[in-house]
Amino acid sequence: MDGSRSTPFTSRVGVEVPLICGAMYPCSNPELIAAVSAAGGIGIVQPLSMIYVHGCELREGLRKIREITDRPIGFNAIVEKSVKAYEDRMRRWVDVALEEGVRFFITALGNPRWVVDAVHAAGGIVYHDVTERRWAEKALASGVDGLICVNERAGGHAGERSAAALYEELADLDVPLICAGGIGDPQTFAQVLGLGYAGAQVGTRFIATSECHAHDEYKQAIVDAAEDDIVLTVKLSGVPVSVINTPFVQRVGTDAGPIARRLLRWRRTKHWMRSFYALRALRQLKHASLEGSAYRDYWQAGKSVAGVERVRPAAEIVQSFAEAWRASR
Ligand SMILES: Cc1cc2nc3c(=O)[nH]c(=O)nc-3n(C[C@H](O)[C@H](O)[C@H](O)COP(=O)(O)O)c2cc1C
Numbered sequence: 201m202d203g204s205r206s207t208p209f210t211s212r213v214g215v216e217v218p219l220i221c222g223a224m225y226p227c228s229n230p231e232l233i234a235a236v237s238a239a240g241g242i243g244i245v246q247p248l249s250m251i252y253v254h255g256c257e258l259r260e261g262l263r264k265i266r267e268i269t270d271r272p273i274g275f276n277a278i279v280e281k282s283v284k285a286y287e288d289r290m291r292r293w294v295d296v297a298l299e300e301g302v303r304f305f306i307t308a309l310g311n312p313r314w315v316v317d318a319v320h321a322a323g324g325i326v327y328h329d330v331t332e333r334r335w336a337e338k339a340l341a342s343g344v345d346g347l348i349c350v351n352e353r354a355g356g357h358a359g360e361r362s363a364a365a366l367y368e369e370l371a372d373l374d375v376p377l378i379c380a381g382g383i384g385d386p387q388t389f390a391q392v393l394g395l396g397y398a399g400a401q402v403g404t405r406f407i408a409t410s411e412c413h414a415h416d417e418y419k420q421a422i423v424d425a426a427e428d429d430i431v432l433t434v435k436l437s438g439v440p441v442s443v444i445n446t447p448f449v450q451r452v453g454t455d456a457g458p459i460a461r462r463l464l465r466w467r468r469t470k471h472w473m474r475s476f477y478a479l480r481a482l483r484q485l486k487h488a489s490l491e492g493s494a495y496r497d498y499w500q501a502g503k504s505v506a507g508v509e510r511v512r513p514a515a516e517i518v519q520s521f522a523e524a525w526r527a528s529r
Contacts, residue, residue, distance in 0.1 A: 205525070205526055205529070207376070207393070207398040207399060208376040208398045209346065209376045209378060209398040209399040210398075210399070212325060212345070212346075212376070213242060213272055213304050213325065214272050215237075215240060215241060215242045215271070215272055216240035216241075216522070217239075217240040217241045217518055217521065217522040217525070218241075218378075218393065218398060218399030218400065218525070219236070219240075219241035219242070219389070219399065219400055219402060219518055219521050219522070220241065220242050220243075220244060220274070220306075220348075220378065220399060220400070220401040220402065221233065221236035221241060221242070221243040221244060221401075221402060221403075221406045221514070222244055222306075222348075222356075222380060222401040222402060222403040222406075223244040223245070223246035223249070223274075223276030223306065224246060224249065224355075224356070224403050224406075224407070224500075225246050225248050225249045225253070225482070225485065226249050226252075226253040226414075226482075226485050226486045226489040226490070227249065227403075227406075227407050227412055227413075227414050227489060228243075228244065228245065228246040228249040228250065228276075229249070229250075229253075229254045229411075229412065229413040230250065230254065230256060230261050230264045230265045230268075231268070231411045231413070232406060232409060232411040232412045232413075232514060233245055233265055233273055234264075234265040234268035234269050234273075234411075235268070235409070235411040235513070235514035235515055236406065236514050236515075236518060237265075237269050237271040237272060237273050238268060238269035238271060238515070239514060239515035239518035239519065240271075240518055240519075240522065241518045241521075242271075242272055242273060242274055242304065243265075243273050243274070244273070244274040244275065244276050244306055245258075245261070245262065245265075245273060245274065245275045245276065245297070245302070246276045247275070247276070247290075247293045248482065252482065252486065253486045253489070253490070254413065258293055258296050258297070259296050259299075259300060262296070262297065262300040262302070263300070266300075266301075272303065272304060273302060273304070274302065274304035274305060274306055275293075275294070275297040275302045275304070275305050275306070276305075276306050276307075276308065277290055277293070277294055277305055277306070277307050277308075277312075277315050278290065278307075278308050278309050278310075279307050279308070279309055279310035279311060279312055279314070279315060280309045280310050281310050281311075291314070294315060294318055294319070295318070298318065298319065298322045298324070302324070303319070303322065303323065303324035303325065304324060304325055304327075305319050305324060305325070305326045305327070306326075306327050306328070306329065306348060307326055307327075307328045307329070307339075307344070308328070308329040309329070311338070311342055312326060312328050312339060312342050312343075312344055313342040313343065316342055316343040316344060317343075320343065325345040325346070326343075326344045326345055326346075327344060327345060327346040327347060327348050327376075327378065328342075328344040328346075328347060328348065329347075329348045329350055329380070330347050330348065330349060330350065330370075331349075331350050331351075331359030331360060331361070331366075332359070332360070332361065332366075332369065333369050333370060336370050336373060337373075340373060340375065344375075345375060345376075346375045346376040346377070346378065346398070347370060347373070347375060347376075347377050347378065348378045348380050348401055349363070349366045349367065349370060349377050349378060349379055349380060349397070350380045350381055351363045351366050351379065351380065351381035351382060352381065352382075353381040353382025353502055353503040353504065354380050354381025354382065354403070354442070354502050355381070355403045355404040355442055355500060355501050355502025355503075355504065356403060356441065356442070356500060356502070357439060357440065357441060358381065358432070358440065358442055358502065359381065363379050363381065363382065363392055363395065363397075364395055366379075367379070367395050367396055367397060371396060376398035376399070377396070377397050377398055378397060378398060378399045378400060378401050379392040379395070379397040379399070379400045379401070380400070380401035380402075380403075381502060381503075381504070382502065382503055382504050383400050383402050383405070383504055383507075384402075384404060384405045384504030384505065384506060384507025384508050385405075385504075385507030385508075385509075386520045386521045386523065386524030386525075387524055388504075388507060389402075389521040389524055389525060390521075390524040390525045390527070390528035391528075393525055393528070394528060402504070403502065403504075404422060404501045404502045404504045404505060404508070405504055405507065405508055405517060406514060406517065407419060407422055407501065408422045408423055408508050408510070408511045408512070409511065409512060409513060409514040409517065410511060410512070410513045410514075411513065411514050412514075413489075413490070414489045414490075415488075415489060415490060415491060415492035416492070417492035417493055417497070418488070418489055418492060418499045419511050420511075421444050421446065421497065421499055421501075422444070422499075422501050422505050422508050423505075423508055423509065423510055423511065425444050425501065425505040425506075426505070426506060427503045427505065427506040429444055429445050429505065430442050430443070430444060430445070430501060430502060430503050430505060431443060431444075431445045431449065431454055432454065433449060433454035434454065434455065434456045435452060435453060435454055435455060435456060435457075436477075436481045436484065436485075436498070437477045437478055437481040438456060438473065438474055438477040438478075441481075441500060442500065442501065442502050442503070443498065443499060443500050443501065444497075444499045444500075444501050444505070446493075446497035446498070446499065447497060448493075448496045448497045448498055449497075449498065484496070484498055485498065485500065
């Protein structure tokens with residue numbers, strides 16, 4: 201592969217193509233992560249997905265990836281503090297990832313300080329998910345090395361700004377910026393790098409790959425969906441998540457309902473309600489991804505579905521994105 205082009209992200213992380221296969225609960229399985237890294241991008245481990253969906257203890261899953269490739273991989277640490285048992289577990293998982301040689305971490309949601317301290321001590325780097333300048337400044341004050349800029353077109357929890365507006369808002373912060381959201385085809389990848397981003401994080405496109413263990417119906421729904429078929433629902437987890445507007449979603453609706461809304465707002469019940477929603481969402485998403493519509497067609501995806509024309513091997517996606525980027529000089 202032609203390594204003559206680099207960005208502040210590729211040179212620091214040690215990869216050839218500035219393309220991250222983002223963490224995806226429940227779609228990140230070891231084979232998908234390994235395939236993206238082996239092809240010159242970087243796959244990110246989502247620990248809950250690895251353990252609870254794909255049945256690999258974390259260390260075992262990391263070693264499974266290592267049997268396929270020795271290229272860099274990353275680790276997604278959601279630093280949400282509201283559930284103490286979860287936080288303790290995440291601290292142990294970060295230690296295991298470091299022991300197994302992972303040196304690139306992507307944090308999301310809370311204060312990334314403790315991850316930064318542990319990862320920097322081991323010579324690694326941490327990027328944090330942000331949707332606006334306020335969170336970017338907080339994350340930088342905690343010592344992160346780069347930012348994943350989640351825009352309004354992202355799958356999972358979307359941001360509010362366009363890719364271009366978010367770049368403008370954060371460009372002077374002087375750390376590598378990664379564009380996350382809406383990138384489903386090689387031309388869009390080249391375009392966001394042309395805006396000045398040091399790399400791109402892609403989720404939805406990598407679900408429709410031969411290595412992803414999502415059900416074939418889920419992959420086909422991504423191939424068939426148009427941008428208008430993506431809707432935001434708060435029914436799943438209490439916060440807006442983008443999903444395909446399948447018959448199931450149409451039937452149950454996308455609102456939380458008046459009682460749930462009140463419990464989510466009320467100080468005393470807010471945390472309990474969020475935990476309840478989170479656990480229920482994890483279970484529903486797992487079964488929907490693995491069992492397809494035999495369970496229910498509850499499938500997360502972003503507006504980048506528009507660029508997904510068929511199920512392909514992950515390496516072909518990395519190569520086609522890399523070619524478009526190199527041709528765009
Ligand atoms: C099915 C799905 C699950 C996701 N789960 C996570 C997650 O567990 N942690 C996280 O930080 N981001 C998660 N994301 C966000 C992705 O890592 C990535 O930023 C996003 O998918 C980029 O937008 P795109 O889908 O348009 O490519 C998820 C996205 C999708 C589509």
